[in-house]
Amino acid sequence: MTKQSSPYAAAQGAKTVTLSVQSWVGAQSNTAVAAYLLEHELGYRVDTVQVDEVPAWDALSQGRIDAIMEDWGHPEQEKRYVDDKKTVVRGGELGLTGHIGWFVPTYFAEQHPDVTDWKNLDKYADRLGTAESRGKGQLLDGSPSYVTNDKALVKNLGLDFEVVFAGSEAAQITQIKQFTKERKPFLTYWYQPQWLFRQVPMTEVKLPEWKEGCDADPEKVACAYPHTPLQKFLNADFAAKGGKAASFLKKFRWTAEDQNEVALMIAEEKLSPEEAARRWVERNEEVWRAWTR
Template sequence: MTRRTSSESRTPRTTRTPRTTRTPRTTRGSRAPGASRTRLTAALAVLVLATGCGAADMTRQASPFANAQGSRTVTLSVQSWVGAQANVAVAQYLLERELGYRVDTVQVDEVPAWDALSQGRVDAILEDWGHPEQERRYVEDKRTIVDGGRLGVTGHIGWFVPTYFAKQHPDVTDWKNLDKYADRFRTPESGGKGQLLDGSPSYVTNDKALVKNLDLDYRVVFAGSEAAQITQMRQFAKERKPFLTYWYSPQWLFEKVPMTEVELPEYEEGCDADPEAVACAYPHTPLRKYLNSDFARSGGDAAAFLRNFKWTTEDQNEVSLMIADQKLTPDRAAAKWAERHESTWKAWLPG
């Protein structure tokens, strides 16, 4: 199942998050030393100059440290949704404090992340929602990417309504009854149709095809990002208004805004093979990690650690909630999680 990122994917950008101060080592790793900031800044300046006036074309080049043979630097791809950010925050924290690596992060959409990983511009993707075409191309055919194992989290996309509305109108959870409530879900953005709220246009979604193929009186309206979508849903919930939304688990928002899934036609293997003809639910997908093949062979303790990195939906949601709702920095959220779960992450460290 492709979770996000379409052919309209955004240009990835390098997100450098070195730490300039250190706290005494307690349970895991901090980020790069202050001296690395100077080296990275100089390297990025070269990249910008190399591309002429304007921003560097980061679809062709990302971190200057990625796949640096023999260096103690790891470059991680980080996607825009907070669950993926939680994975990277904890991995970065431990790689730096426990194993002594410098960690660079590159924000890049899903499909371009596979291209970057294949070319060695990033070393690892920690949360992939299923991209069969990329798996065939890079894992099976070119062998430039290797499977890094399961993340430990199972992902699922679906259509959801707030539980307070589902309790009042139990039949809304059957897709066949959605048109009955289209006027209740109508917004200025959806015109005369019911609104199906989606996140970013760059996320892969079957929703437009589903609305068309199920002959529903709805219009897909994009909020623009996960954060904007959350803001809208929380506002609807605050006012106890009904809404229908594309959403996914794991996701911390379920703890703040309880939602009930709408049952779409049952998913069967291959029912989503033709994007234009999809008329079934989204599958449940065990999320996986992927490593650049050269990094997997020569990445030493870092590669071993990332292969071992495996946690639960509850773990990820705990960190995500601290980042998105409590407004902790990713580093601080990772630190707090590590303090509470030492037995979990100790098992990830190479023997």
């Protein structure tokens, strides 16, 4: 992280903003649009740093980055840096509600409706297995750095499944598309909002109901993932002294449809994040104009 950190972050008098950008394309979309508007409407230089979710909090606290645009819920870090150290402040909601879950392709769910209840998953373990799942059913995850309770869930629900990490969102999408092309069944960790649902219809598997505190102990969790209003966080000094840039980031708020529009351009049309942002900005002035005032 030291090597990656921007030399411009927290530089005295420099009209520069440093944003954390996570590896999934939805988060890249937020950062791309924020960076484009900061540069072209507000006259800032923007630097981006790709860093995993938990290390990003430490970087934010130290002022090596100025803002995280999309946080999916890190209560330990929030308590440490926001409530206790007060080096990070809440930047408001992004406007999207995130939800992680287990999904099967809709074509398989329509053929076998009972697969959408976790209690019936073992019945299909053989059909959902791969060479990587060591004789068990496969639960396909993305990166180990993402928010995931899946290993604990499989263990605590007593399921005959193996969690297999694709390594990244892009690798996971490639695998899902390949399964879909071959009309094979699969079980995957996935999340909403996400543009892939437009191309690969998936149906959520019902896990035990989420209730407050049911996931407090990561080793004992045996419930579904919550629905989480996604949040922004700012370095406390930047929030106080960052002027129009800090104000802009606090006001930045859009919809899942907005994010998916940009994400689709980046992931499928293979546009650069800056070009995708430019196209979205040109079409949606009525959305972003209020952020820059």
